Amino acid sequence: MSTIKVDAIQTISGQDVGMCRMFCNWSNIGTPSIRRGMNTSSLTDVAGNTSEVNMSNAMPNTTYSITAAHQAASLTTWNNTHSSQHVIMTSSKIRQIWYSSDSNMLYVAIFS
Amino acid sequence: MTKYTKYRVVFDDPDALDEPTKVLVPAQQWLDEAMAGNLPPIWVYWQLQDDEAKAIEEGRHSTFQHDPDKHALQWTAPRIGPLTEEEAMEYLVMKDLPRKCWAEEHNRPMFKIVRTEEVPSDRQFRNAWEMAA
DSSP states (O other): OOOOOOSOEEOTTSOEEOOEEEEEEEEOSSSOEEEEEESEEEEEEEETTEEEEEESSOOSBSOOEEEEEEEETTOSSOBOGGGEEEEEEETTEEEEEESSSOEEEEEEEEEO | OOOOOSEEEEEOOTTOTTSOOEEEEEOHHHHHHHHTTOOOOHHHHHHHHHHHHHHHHTTOGGGOBOOHHHHHHHHHSOOOOOOOHHHHHHHHHHHHSOHHHHHSOOSSOOEEEEEGGGSOOOHHHHHTOOOOO
16 A cells, blocks of 8 residues: 655645645543544543544644534534534644533544 | 554643543544654654744734744654553653643642543543542
């Protein structure tokens, strides 16, 4: 298997192409656990509605964009960004706060 | 079959002692990288954290940009070699926990590496939970 290692991808005309730089999918029901992640070193369970995701490798700056969502334990529907806040704390850590208690399915992804 | 680590880190943030005790969950993919010997020396991350902390202190975090050479060290610095799972957990503590937790002396322990089954799975209990002296 081959691995491509690059810092950035550009179009033929030299425009940067945005890429997903990190994602994490986790549950904080019971003992918190990470289902899958990329560029994620750990997750901190802060409280019933607050988690922090630590990145394996820091972003070059803090001007990245985030998408995040959560699914309440009793629901099958997703609540997305209007019911979740995400706070860029540093280039290597983000905090997600959502408006309900423990959630079976949470995710956050970073694009830059 | 994916294996999952048996460890968690419980800690109190000295700057937020009114918050419940926190639980840090290692990412298995990161642990696999650590045990395969693919991590840079820890000072690479500390250097980046220090630069960013200085920018926050000086009120220029919104326009902060890491020094490209220091940032690139995350991939280009010589690797430290394979770690055991326990050594990887210690590395993770020094990378992802607030530095005050482990670098400064307190009158009680601020963090502990524990087995997963030692972490209370009940949220109400965990919210009221404190690390023992």
